[in-house]
Amino acid sequence: MTGNTFGRVFRITTCGESYSGGFRKKQGMPEGLHGGLIAIVDGVPPGIKITAQMIQEELDKRKPGLSKLTTPRSEADMVFIFSGVMEDDLTTGAPVGLYIPNTDIEEVHIEQHRSNKDFIRPGQAAYTYYKKYGQFADWAGAGRASGRETAARVAGGAVAKAVLDTMGIDVIGYVVESHGIKAGHITYEMAKANYRKNEINCPDLEKAEEMIEDLLKVKASGDSCGGIIEVIAKGVPAGLGEPVFDKLSATIAHGLMSIGGVKGIEFGEGFELARKKGSESNDTPYFDKETGRIRFRTNRAGGVLGGISTGEEIRVRVAVKPTPTIMLEQETVNVSTLQNVTHRFTSRSDPSLCPRIYPVCEAMVRIAVLDAIYIANGYRSVVRNIDPRWEEL
Numbered sequence: 001m002t003g004n005t006f007g008r009v010f011r012i013t014t015c016g017e018s019y020s021g022g023f024r025k026k027q028g029m030p031e032g033l034h035g036g037l038i039a040i041v042d043g044v045p046p047g048i049k050i051t052a053q054m055i056q057e058e059l060d061k062r063k064p065g066l067s068k069l070t071t072p073r074s075e076a077d078m079v080f081i082f083s084g085v086m087e088d089d090l091t092t093g094a095p096v097g098l099y100i101p102n103t104d105i106e107e108v109h110i111e112q113h114r115s116n117k118d119f120i121r122p123g124q125a126a127y128t129y130y131k132k133y134g135q136f137a138d139w140a141g142a143g144r145a146s147g148r149e150t151a152a153r154v155a156g157g158a159v160a161k162a163v164l165d166t167m168g169i170d171v172i173g174y175v176v177e178s179h180g181i182k183a184g185h186i187t188y189e190m191a192k193a194n195y196r197k198n199e200i201n202c203p204d205l206e207k208a209e210e211m212i213e214d215l216l217k218v219k220a221s222g223d224s225c226g227g228i229i230e231v232i233a234k235g236v237p238a239g240l241g242e243p244v245f246d247k248l249s250a251t252i253a254h255g256l257m258s259i260g261g262v263k264g265i266e267f268g269e270g271f272e273l274a275r276k277k278g279s280e281s282n283d284t285p286y287f288d289k290e291t292g293r294i295r296f297r298t299n300r301a302g303g304v305l306g307g308i309s310t311g312e313e314i315r316v317r318v319a320v321k322p323t324p325t326i327m328l329e330q331e332t333v334n335v336s337t338l339q340n341v342t343h344r345f346t347s348r349s350d351p352s353l354c355p356r357i358y359p360v361c362e363a364m365v366r367i368a369v370l371d372a373i374y375i376a377n378g379y380r381s382v383v384r385n386i387d388p389r390w391e392e393l
């Protein structure tokens, strides 16, 4: 398997699977070291305060088993820092290593997956993993294709957050649609004020009630549903992103589209722009006397033009598909007998990915933005003859 690193200068590398460690429990290893998830964060500047508590706060947003809307799997998701930070909690500049042990990996659950392993789980990565890794594919809880993999990204993203905090850049994610129930327009201020005020983390508090009620009905029927997550990055300076292959929008999209279950993405008004005229979609610039900068009357572009940040807030939305694992009979294939069968999968699963995926989206946007800052500043350091007037605008 390749491609387990994201970012070019500020980078995270992850490893670990859903049930890794379950098989090694009896091998005399110290408690908690059988298996789990690891994030190695490279490019962290020295002198940044990082504590396990800070990372834990991010991980707790994604932690399973905390609400009636999420999977009953009860992972502690406790993070341990094992490198890159000194006793004063300040980074040394060395890679920051983070470890999250798998704890809820009981034999009974591994057995559930073992008994289902010959049946291709519809909507999951089972078929494509078998095509790529054959008989060696990890069948326990979807292996690397499990949502559990994203705990390591959230831990790495928490380190990016600590660096971005020192620059006044804030990234916030929340649910704007669940199973067709739409929230009204959410401003940054509204998102901040109502952040995580309900189990689905939708800042439109009335719509959130509707969403939760609906989600419980979907769950009771043994089915699942999808939704839309919106992320705002506030305080991002103008000038980030490379204009061709490494557009800021492209690298953010790369990060977000790499999350399991994400099926679509749009910046600003996104797909809606396809239905508009130029006069209805252009963001008109104006000179803002207060800041001495050029700003835009509207932000339909979502904060990126020509792949480069405009200095307005970056606003991006992702479409999240319904959780593939459902508690209903479905058609599938038994790969050992090659018979077409109907099968009902028994395993612990989320009725909707939305209540747990937004912190993962926040993490990926943070990493992409911070990485773009390193690249933009590196490039700027060799550009010597631009009239500073342009930089000030």
Ligand SMILES: Cc1cc2nc3c(=O)[nH]c(=O)nc-3n(C[C@H](O)[C@H](O)[C@H](O)COP(=O)(O)O)c2cc1C
Pocket: 062, 071, 123, 124, 125, 142, 145, 146, 147, 148, 150, 259, 260, 261, 262, 321, 323, 324, 325, 348, 349, 350, 353, 356, 357, 360
């Ligand atoms: C936080 C999170 C939790 C997830 N939980 C589940 C789950 O409980 N059951 C499941 O079938 N898929 C779950 N997924 C989705 C699968 O990882 C994903 O659908 C699968 O890997 C197939 O990839 P694709 O949907 O991107 O094609 C979760 C994803 C995330 C990000």
